[in-house]
Amino acid sequence: MSTREEKNHKQHQAQPEIDEVTNDQILEGHEFDGIRELDNQLPPWLKYLFYASIVFAASYLTLVFVFEDARVIQAKEYQKEMAAYLQEEEIAEEEEKAAPVARTQEEIMASGEATFSKICSVCHGKFGEGLVGPNFTDKYWIHGGSREDMHQTIVTGVIEKGMISYKNLLSERQIQDVITYIKSLQGTNPPNQKAPEGELYDPEPEAGTQS
Amino acid sequence: MELQKFTYDNRITRDFAMATIVWGVVGMLVGLLVALQIFIPEMNFSLEYTTFGRTRPVHTNAVIFAFVGNAIFTAVYYSMPRLLKTSMYSKLLGKIHFWGWQLIIVAAAITLLAGYTSGKEYAELEWPLDVAITLIWVIFGINMFGTILQRRVSHIYVAIWFYIATWVTVAVLHIVNSIEIPYSLMKSYPVYAGIQDALVQWWYGHNAVAFFLTTPFLGLMYYFVPKAANRPIYSYKLSIVHFWSLIFIYIWAGPHHLLYSSLPDWLQALGTTFSIMLIAPSWGGMINGLLTLRGAWDKVRKDPVLKMFVVGITAYGMATFEGPMMSLKTVNAISHFTDWTVGHVHIGALGWNGMLTFGMLYWLIPRLYNTKLYSVKLANAHFWISTLAIIFYAVPLYIGGITQALMWKEFTPEGYLAYPNFLETVTQLIPMYATRAFGGSLYLIGMLMLVFNVIKTAKQGSLVKVEEVEAPALHALPAVKTKSESWHGFLERKPIRFLIFATIAILIGGVFEIIPTYLINSNVPIISSVQPYTPLELQGRDIYVKEGCYNCHSQMIRPFRSETERYGEYSKAGEFIYDHPFQFGSKRTGPDLAREGVKTGPIYKPNAWHYNHFIDPQKMNEGSIMPKYPWLAEKDIDLKSTAPKIRAMKRLGVPYPDNYEHQANDDLLKQAEEIAQNLRDAGIETESTKEIIALIAYIQRLGTDIMKPQVEEEEE
Numbered sequence: 001m002s003t004r005e006e007k008n009h010k011q012h013q014a015q016p017e018i019d020e021v022t023n024d025q026i027l028e029g030h031e032f033d034g035i036r037e038l039d040n041q042l043p044p045w046l047k048y049l050f051y052a053s054i055v056f057a058a059s060y061l062t063l064v065f066v067f068e069d070a071r072v073i074q075a076k077e078y079q080k081e082m083a084a085y086l087q088e089e090e091i092a093e094e095e096e097k098a099a100p101v102a103r104t105q106e107e108i109m110a111s112g113e114a115t116f117s118k119i120c121s122v123c124h125g126k127f128g129e130g131l132v133g134p135n136f137t138d139k140y141w142i143h144g145g146s147r148e149d150m151h152q153t154i155v156t157g158v159i160e161k162g163m164i165s166y167k168n169l170l171s172e173r174q175i176q177d178v179i180t181y182i183k184s185l186q187g188t189n190p191p192n193q194k195a196p197e198g199e200l201y202d203p204e205p206e207a208g209t210q211s
Numbered sequence: 212m213e214l215q216k217f218t219y220d221n222r223i224t225r226d227f228a229m230a231t232i233v234w235g236v237v238g239m240l241v242g243l244l245v246a247l248q249i250f251i252p253e254m255n256f257s258l259e260y261t262t263f264g265r266t267r268p269v270h271t272n273a274v275i276f277a278f279v280g281n282a283i284f285t286a287v288y289y290s291m292p293r294l295l296k297t298s299m300y301s302k303l304l305g306k307i308h309f310w311g312w313q314l315i316i317v318a319a320a321i322t323l324l325a326g327y328t329s330g331k332e333y334a335e336l337e338w339p340l341d342v343a344i345t346l347i348w349v350i351f352g353i354n355m356f357g358t359i360l361q362r363r364v365s366h367i368y369v370a371i372w373f374y375i376a377t378w379v380t381v382a383v384l385h386i387v388n389s390i391e392i393p394y395s396l397m398k399s400y401p402v403y404a405g406i407q408d409a410l411v412q413w414w415y416g417h418n419a420v421a422f423f424l425t426t427p428f429l430g431l432m433y434y435f436v437p438k439a440a441n442r443p444i445y446s447y448k449l450s451i452v453h454f455w456s457l458i459f460i461y462i463w464a465g466p467h468h469l470l471y472s473s474l475p476d477w478l479q480a481l482g483t484t485f486s487i488m489l490i491a492p493s494w495g496g497m498i499n500g501l502l503t504l505r506g507a508w509d510k511v512r513k514d515p516v517l518k519m520f521v522v523g524i525t526a527y528g529m530a531t532f533e534g535p536m537m538s539l540k541t542v543n544a545i546s547h548f549t550d551w552t553v554g555h556v557h558i559g560a561l562g563w564n565g566m567l568t569f570g571m572l573y574w575l576i577p578r579l580y581n582t583k584l585y586s587v588k589l590a591n592a593h594f595w596i597s598t599l600a601i602i603f604y605a606v607p608l609y610i611g612g613i614t615q616a617l618m619w620k621e622f623t624p625e626g627y628l629a630y631p632n633f634l635e636t637v638t639q640l641i642p643m644y645a646t647r648a649f650g651g652s653l654y655l656i657g658m659l660m661l662v663f664n665v666i667k668t669a670k671q672g673s674l675v676k677v678e679e680v681e682a683p684a685l686h687a688l689p690a691v692k693t694k695s696e697s698w699h700g701f702l703e704r705k706p707i708r709f710l711i712f713a714t715i716a717i718l719i720g721g722v723f724e725i726i727p728t729y730l731i732n733s734n735v736p737i738i739s740s741v742q743p744y745t746p747l748e749l750q751g752r753d754i755y756v757k758e759g760c761y762n763c764h765s766q767m768i769r770p771f772r773s774e775t776e777r778y779g780e781y782s783k784a785g786e787f788i789y790d791h792p793f794q795f796g797s798k799r800t801g802p803d804l805a806r807e808g809v810k811t812g813p814i815y816k817p818n819a820w821h822y823n824h825f826i827d828p829q830k831m832n833e834g835s836i837m838p839k840y841p842w843l844a845e846k847d848i849d850l851k852s853t854a855p856k857i858r859a860m861k862r863l864g865v866p867y868p869d870n871y872e873h874q875a876n877d878d879l880l881k882q883a884e885e886i887a888q889n890l891r892d893a894g895i896e897t898e899s900t901k902e903i904i905a906l907i908a909y910i911q912r913l914g915t916d917i918m919k920p921q922v923e924e925e926e927e
Contacts, residue, residue: 019443021506027447032368033293035437040446050456050491057484063479072540073476078781080771085772091573118632122832131831132820132893159810167775169813171625178922179268181223 006180038139114183124205128185130194132162136185138196145201150179215541215682217298221579221675223305228572231281232662235568235733238273239655244289246651249800250644250840252829255838260324264759268335269323274560275333275423277316280562282310282568283427284351287374287379290434291358294368296682300357302348311347315340327788330792331412331755333419334388341389348385356515358707364687366703367702369450373430373494374672375710376458378715380422386718388415394859395852398753405734405787407728413466414721415885421461422717424559425527428567429457431526435567436503437514439574445502452700453495458713458862462720468584469539470547472771472795473784475734478724479540485720486538487854493531500813508835515590522598526562530597532553535774539845545620548638548765548799561601561654569593569661576665578680589664596605603650611643628776633802678813717762738785742863744874744912746853747882750835751909753856754902755794758840765796766805766913767842778814779806779914786917788871789865806914818886819893821907843903848883850876882908 017026019038030037063069070076077091117126120133128136143153154175157165166175248254248263255262290298299305319336322328328335336344354376359367367375387492388411392400437444446452466474466482472772501524504511511517533555535545546552577584584590618636621629630636692701702709728734744752755761766775770781782805787793806812816824823830825846828837861867867875880899886901886907897904 019506022440027445029364030447031514032364032366032370033290033296033434033438035368035434037293037447037450038443038445040448041263042446042449042452042495046449046494046498049487049494053488053490060487061480064476072480074471074479074540078772078775081772085626087630092624092626118630118635122632123816126833132817132823159815162815162820164813164815165811169627169631171627173625174627181696205638 017077030195061141108177108180109184111174112177112179112184116181117169119169120165120178122164125190125192125194127183127188127190129190134197135194137188137190137193139186139200139202140196140198140200141201147183150182154179161190213683215684216679217291217296219678219680220299220305221289223299223309224285224575225300225674226309227281227285227581228287228575229538229569231278232665233571234277234281234316235658236655236662237519238270238278239651239658241266241270241273243648243651243655244282244891246644246648250641250648251834251837253836256840257841258328259758259840259842262758264762264838264839265324265326265328266757267762268759269320270336271325271333271384272319273316275419276291277317277859278534279560279564279568280312280422281426281613281667282564282571283377284308284433285575286431286571287355287428289325290431291355291374292369292372294364294434295358295359295362295678296797297361298875300354300361304354304357308347308351308354309349310342311343313765316581322397325427326757328756328759329389329391329399330399330759330794331401331415332760332761332797334385334412337397337398338389338391341385341391343610343728345382345386347388348378348382352382356706356710357560357880358679363682365685365688366700366707368433368445369374369447369454370430372450372454372703372713373426373433373707375706376407376454376713376717377422377427377430379651379710379714380418380426381459383714383721384415384418384422384715387776388412390805392853392859392862398852400791400856400859400863403791403793404863405793406472407725408786408791409469409727409787410474410478410725411467412858413468413795414462414725417465417468418462420463420556420559421747422458424564425461426491427457428527428564431567432496432500434589435571435574436500436520436524438568439514440507440509440510441519442503442505445499445505449495453499455716456492457489457496459716459719460485460492462717463692463724464538465746466724467543467796468797470538470543471765471771473782475728476902478728481724483538484542486535489581490532492536494528497524497528497531500527502602513712515587515594516570517592518591519566519573519597522571523563523566526558526566526601529558530563533558533704544769544771545616546612547769549610549612549616550798551616552798553790554612557604557608558601561597561604565654566597566840569597569657571913572661572665577672578670579674581675582735584662585667585671589660593657593660593664596653600650600653600657600914602646603653607650611640611647614643615640619777620771622773628773633776633830634835637800637836640729640750641836659863668685686710689839696888701714718927735784735788737788738783738917741786741916743860743867745882745908746857746879747905747908748912749856749860749909750848750879750902751852751905751907752794753773753914754906755909756792758843760804761794761796763798763800763837765799765803767795768803768805769898774803778803779809779812780917783912783917787916790859791860791863791865793907802817804910808911808913808915809918810915811918812914816895817888818907818911819895821910822890822895823899825903825906840903844897844901846902847900848879848902848905850879852880874893 002081015026019026023041027037027039064072123131123133124136125131134142143158144147155165155167157163244254245263246268248266252623270333288299288305318340322337322340323335327337328336332405359371363453391401393399433444463481463485466478467486470479470482504517507517507735513522536542538553573584576896615636618630618639686706692698702712768778775781802814807814809815825840827839828835853875857867857872857875883899883904885898886904890897
C-alpha cells in the first residue's frame, strides 16, 4: 500500500471506481481502516438552506446594529408592550364607568374566594385560620375590621409585617370582592386557629355589603 | 515494501467501555431520582445530601462527563489506532487518563453531594477538581497527538478532525470558564461577575454541548456507522464543509442562553443569528450519517446497532433544528425557563448520545471479546424500549413547558395576571412530571438490558487483549503542498497545522463576544446605588449557591409585562456587578427571586415567612414541590470563612473598605441579631448564628439596591 499521491498517480489513467449499490464515484485513495468515501457533492437544498440562513442572519444583525429596530431591541419592545397595555386599560376604565355591570352575591363571593385562595391563603391560611398572617375568623383585628380599614390594609400593605401592597396586583373590584369573602369567614371556626391578635372589632354598625 | 508489526491494545478500550456502562447506570439512576424529586418533595428525604439542588448537578455531571465522557474515550481509543495504523502513543498515559478520569468522577459525586459547587451549570466542580480535569485532559491530548504523529497513514480521517477539534475546544472552554480565586481548600469565587460571568459561562455551557456532546460523537459516528453498515461515507466534500462551518459557527451561539436577559442586545443578536446559521452545518453531519446507510437499509431493519444509529442521528437532526428555533426571541420568550428546554436537551442526550453509545457498545463488545452478541433479540428490545422512553420523556415536557409559559403570560380581561400565584402554574405540571419519570424509568430499564447483554456476551467470549497487525511504514511526505493535492488534502496530512487552524476557528467567536463586554463600558451601565453584599448577605449567598437554589430559581426578570407585573422591575446589567458567580439560573421550577427583597414589590415576604418556608415549604404553601431545608436552622454560619471570603472578593475588585475583613464578623453578627430579633417578635425562637439567618439576609437583599436613591452611600 502507499500514500494517496502515489495511488492517484498509479490510477491516473484508470476509470474511477464506482460504488455498486449507489453508482456513486468512490474517492480514490480515501480508505481508512476499510472505510471509504464517496465523491458526492453537497445536496443543493442544504447549500441553499445555508445561504438562506446567512441572509437571515445578515438582515437580523442589520436590524439590530444599524436600525436599532423596536422589534429587536428589547427595551423598546417593552416600552411598546406597556404603552399598548396602558391605552387598553384607559379604554376599559371608561367603559366600566359608562355602564357598570350588576353582579349577584354568588358571583361576588366566587370572585372573592378565588382571590383569597390564590393570594391571601399563602399567609392567612387556607380557611383564614391564620398562619404567618393573623386569623380572619375571630373578631380581633390588628389594623381594623371595617371594610374601609381592610381596604386600606390591602392597598397600602403592612410592609414591616410582610404584607405587601396589592394596589397594582388586584383591581378595585377584586379587592371589594375579597373583603366581602373575608368578612364571610367570621365565626367559621376552622381547625388550627391562630390566637386572636389586635383589638376587638364590633361588626354591628356595618350591616350590609356594597360594592 | 516491508511491513511493520504493531498491536492494537483492546484492554484500554474495554476499560473505557465498562466505565461507560457503569456510569451510565449510575447517571440514569440519579436522573430518575431527580425526576421523582421534582414532583414528590418527600423524595428529597429532608437530608441536605440528597436534596434536588445537589442531586441534579450529580445527574448532569454523571451523564455528561462520566457516561458520555467515557463513551468518547472508548471510541477514540478504539478507532484512532485503527484509522492511523499504529498503537496508541503510550499505554501508561492511557492508564493515567483512564484512572484519573474515573477518580475525578468519584470525587465529583462526593463533593457535589457535600455541597462544594461553583454554582455554574455543568461546571459545578470546585477548583481542585478543575485543576485535575485540566491535567488529565492534557495527558489525553499528549496521548492523542503522540498517536497521530506516529501514524502509518498519510492523511487523517474526518473522525480524527472531530477528535482534534473536541480536544482543543474543551481545553479552552474549561480553562477560561474555570478561572477562579480560591479562598479555602475546596472553595473559590470565579473571577467574572454578573453579566460577564453569565456570558463566559454560557459560552462554555453551550459549547460543552457542542464540543463534548456533539463533535466527538460526530467523530464516533464517522467511524462506527460506516463500519457497522459496511458502506462508504456519503460525501467527503460535505465532511469538509460541515466540519469547518460547524466548529466556527458553534462558538458564537452561546448568548442564546441569555435571550431577554440583561445581556446587551448586540450579543443576544449574535446568539440568535449564529444559531440559525448552525442548522445547515449540523444537518450536514446528519445527512452524511444517514446517507452513508444508502444501500444498507435492509440491514437496518434487522440490526439493532444500525437501528440505534438511525434513531440517534435522527434525534440529532431534530435537536439541531429545534435548538435554533428556540434561539429566536419570539420562541425563546415562551420556551426559556420552562421544561421545554429540559425536553430539548434530552432529545439530544437520550437520542443522540445515548443511542449512538448503545449502538457502538453492541457493535464493539462482541468484537473485543471475539464472539457474537449474546442476544440480538434483547438488543432489539432495548432499541424499542429506549425509543418509546424518549417519547414518553420528551412529549410531556413539551406540553408542560408550553402550558406553564402560557399560564405565566395570561392576563385577565381586567388586565391582571390570571395566575398571580406561581404555585398554580407548577401544580398544573405534576401529571407531566410523573409521565416524564415513567419515560425515564423505561430508558433505565433499557440500559439494564444492555448491562445483562454485555455481561453475557463477555462471559461467552474471551477478551482479545491485543490485536497483532502489520502495515508498511509511512515514508516522508513532501513538506509543501503538491500540485495534485487539494488545499484541504494537504491540511489532512499536516495534523499540527490542522490543530492550529481549528484552534483559530474556535477562538474567533469567543474573542469577538467576550472581550468587548469587558472593554466597552456601555455594555454594563453603572447603577451607583448598587453596593457590595454585607458579610452576612455574602455568607447567605454562598449558602444559596451551596444548596443549588439556582437549579430551580432564576434571578433574571425579563422585560415582559407579564414578568414585571409578577416580579417587579426587570433586571438590569448593572445590578449584578458584585455577583461572583452570577445566579441567573436557567429554569423556573420555582418563581424568580431577583426582586424577592423589594418591600414595595409584588413578591415580598416577611422574614418569618421565609424562616417557616425554608423549614417546611408545604406548611406555607400546600402543594409546594420545594424540598424542606431543616438543617439551615441547625447549622451555624462558618464565621471563620468570613475574612478569607472578603479578602478574595477584594482581590476580585469588590470595593470593601480597607481592612474590612477584620471588622466583617462584627457587622455580620449585628445584622444577624437584628433579623433574629425580628423573628422572635414574630414568635420564632432562633439563634442569630444559624445559616438560615444568613440566607434570609441574602434573600431580603435581592433586587433592592436599584430601589435606593442613586447616590453613593455607606453600606451598613
